Amino acid sequence: MSNLTEVQSRLPQTGCAALLMPSSDEYLSEYARPRDRRLPWLTGFTGSIGSVIVGRDKAAIFVDGRYTEQAARQVDTDLVSVCGFGSVAQVAWMRSNLAPGEKLAVDSRLHSEEELSRLLDLLREARIEIELAPRNLVDDIWREGRPEDSRSTVFDYDIRYAGLSRQEKIAGARARLAERGQELLVVGDPEDVAWLLNIRSNDSRDTLAKRNFVDPVSQFRVPVPLSRALVPLEGAARWFVDRSRLEHSLIEVLDGTVEIMDPAAFDAELARLASGRIVAANARRTNHHLAGIIRSAGKLVHDPSVVAARGIKHENEIAAARAGHKADGAAVVRFLAWLLDAVKVGPVTELDAAERVTQLRAQNPLYLGPSMSNLSASGPNAALPHYVPTPATNRLLNDHPVYWLDSGGQYLGCSTDNTVCFAVGMPEPKHVTAHTLAVKGWLALGRARFPEGTQSTQLDSFARQHLWQHGMDFGHGTGHGVGNFLNIHEVPHIRKEIDHPAVAPIRAGMIVSNEPGYYAQGDFGVRIESHILAVPSRFDGFLEFETLSMLPIDPALIDATLLDDAEARWLADYHEALVEGYRDTLDGEAMAWLESIADAFHAIANARPK
């Protein structure tokens, strides 16, 4: 009996006709830990986001466009139909498959307050009944062989990297509470907790220690413990975390500022502290169960101020980011110099390349493990923006002229995430055109100057404009905020959806990615990605970007006739600065190769009419 059919057989005992199971965990993590991956356990689907509704004799999985094909391959399509993403599709399926009066079981811990409120509205309109409880049938059944939670140690994150002390950050949070007449801050997002309390975990180091370079994906963790915090206006901040994972030195420095409490005590303590109070919580990052406790006890006010505060980097964070990008970029330059040689003399696969770049990063003593999976993509695989190679899909790079690698590392004070795109064979004009247009978008965003506070969505079109002129586009956001030795995805996002919750005004000190691309389905793909830092320009009130990533562009994939003079000059200057920047770090073949790239861009710039 499969896990799915076992759940179906036990459904009648629950009194419900169907069960909704999302990919997220009760912390609403972007990457759920293995023990919380209920969706793959139920269906076999391993994509990063989706949900399933299990009925007594049928089921449906709800995934977005990029996962339709993968879901159809991974699930048992005799039992499970593949449907579009989102609550509207879910309700449509339930309208057709539930009889009037039948109930849907929903685990109130696995959905954000914001998301579940929307679903509840739709269900009410559709007259579908719901049984909402902080539990689910999968947890009743899935016991044997269920992975343990991470046991990596949790440590004090040095102020050299964090910038502000936890006392200063907590005082800031309290000042914001007081300013708005609020009395309690609920920090429901483990990444917000890690930033606020200056703590990190050894998860990425543990991944590194396993030396599993081929598949860093399944090992990858955001280096924070799953935990929550409560910050009342007065008295100690409470941190709900497994005390046995904390380094002794961390426990010592927390004393007097932060009270460590048992995670099992969270609900009761929240109810107690929220009672009769105005409570600030990020409704997008607080699960519906906890929001219900707040609403029963006091008044809930949506407040994303912690995630907003951590988006603006301190000068220490910025200094560490510059150092981290140099350390990381050196490994990527070495990788590229190796790769372009290796493909000339023998076969190299996507997985070979992914392994090699991780090995090179691991040679750096500052490297603390991967910040993401290695997206190593060639040929038609490279047309899937989120492609991660597996033994089943692994391609020979030698078979296609264009290759891109989207990968990153964790360093103290810096999470990197970058994409390099190089010709490993003789590119065709269509490859060169698409890449040049994407690079022009990358230049337009990277070279933009704009008033502080410009909405991130307004910068999105800068990166797309040159592709648009040729009737081309890319189906993902242009960029996203980046954490400091944290999750590489943060607020703000640079994207076209103006009502997306991660769209926000750009402020000095924000670090975002700049990653336009182009994807020709079934054929090829290109992408370049850097991290850029918003800094004051010489004009009062106007910002510009400093490119933090130190990565070369492939001149063989540039059509110089599509560049204007300023773009050609900028690329030449940029590559010259890379050579200078790496002079104390790189030598031998890697340096010679990088110099040859810089020379090629100088030749492009100098060949233009004066």
Next chain:
Amino acid sequence: MSNLTEVQSRLPQTGCAALLMPSSDEYLSEYARPRDRRLPWLTGFTGSIGSVIVGRDKAAIFVDGRYTEQAARQVDTDLVSVCGFGSVAQVAWMRSNLAPGEKLAVDSRLHSEEELSRLLDLLREARIEIELAPRNLVDDIWREGRPEDSRSTVFDYDIRYAGLSRQEKIAGARARLAERGQELLVVGDPEDVAWLLNIRSNDSRDTLAKRNFVDPVSQFRVPVPLSRALVPLEGAARWFVDRSRLEHSLIEVLDGTVEIMDPAAFDAELARLASGRIVAANARRTNHHLAGIIRSAGKLVHDPSVVAARGIKHENEIAAARAGHKADGAAVVRFLAWLLDAVKVGPVTELDAAERVTQLRAQNPLYLGPSMSNLSASGPNAALPHYVPTPATNRLLNDHPVYWLDSGGQYLGCSTDNTVCFAVGMPEPKHVTAHTLAVKGWLALGRARFPEGTQSTQLDSFARQHLWQHGMDFGHGTGHGVGNFLNIHEVPHIRKEIDHPAVAPIRAGMIVSNEPGYYAQGDFGVRIESHILAVPSRFDGFLEFETLSMLPIDPALIDATLLDDAEARWLADYHEALVEGYRDTLDGEAMAWLESIADAFHAIANARPK
């Protein structure tokens, strides 16, 4: 006794301590008719938008930044303090000036449902009581000398210009109702009514007949009667309008499709038809009093579908727009040719120029009057984006090298609104730089190509990017939708505020203005403005713009070194097309002058290195 003090003396009889009076009328018109201009009657302030709160012995006027100076000049500042715009500022003033338990009188007809709901929330939080009723003290007092309402005739708007018949438009509205399970459409915006029922009024012709060319401002009307309509799912559409203004032929063609009803019967008929029904109404264009009637009788659903439908022009509307822009542009070209000669031989004032352009427009038999006031601006006046000259502010154009004129006309099938900016003396480098950067933004938006459905706010930054590079910007939107012989301001707006209600996806068939500028306070200003039509590009799913306005740019205000090759070439081709386009319309001095402009742009393009 001033009007203000008379209102203050009678306040105690109302049982309220203060009275709120906005600039808008009960139709929420952008331009209230003289009899509805309660704010100027009360305070002397003549700006287009603002509000006053009158207390027993003091008062405050609430205006946005562009009107602060004007308000301070126009109101009696011993009695009235000048405050910032909006409900937050209003509530702050009330907190300081009303005692607990004192009441504010608000006329529920003069605020949109959306706006007043927000104010009511704020007042509730501030514990300020309110007396809400569909009446106000100003109307009780202001009887003598109050202007009559417009008596201009209302006529059938020919399908040659309207495109779709009123039967087709009503059927479309009913189909949208049925699709959404709604049962009644309330059309509360007189412009929506005019579009839906294919009717217009002679207001702009009446303005023209008065031949008051110096001050078309105070005469200007959107050429529609103030009226409302109700469209139930079944039975006749009801139109609430003064029957005596309707041409007999209009009454005849309406028979069987539209029932004409007395405006005084509207509230009762609305209550009757809304009873127990789901009612669609645009909450931004329906006043709070009417929304209250709907909510008491049935269920109100916000629905902006009529204004959305009229934003997408029919092929007949587009054909008429092309013709209208040519007719209008020819008058403006003649004006410019005259002006540049006239300033060489003698004094010309802002008002002289404003009068001249209206006279030239009026020579065209297709012209039906002004679509807006003539913004004719020189020197420091030109630094005020919404400046309209008056005898008190009138400047000699000969005193400053840069002049711009923002003006427009009404034509059957076309409302124009354009800005030309020319050097009437020797411009300084700062004038040329600012103008060239604004023109580069105008080119970037006008030459953009983008996926259909791109949000208007995402195109806004295209027009600003070159100014931004120099630390410059402009404080108004980049563009706005344009009506068809209607109001020149419509949804969508191209602007930076992503949560503005007029931000919308751009669709093929939309006409918007493209009007970047730059304003150096107390010194000078530049602006260029065209109307552009979104049309399918040669790439499937991508739109581009066709520039409808046929107006020259001043080559004397262009720094060719700031242009790229493509921009220089586009400007040369554009001006060559103007010359060709006007060959059957213009001759003599105007044509010779236009040819000299085109020659100058050819010289700029041809001087570039190959």
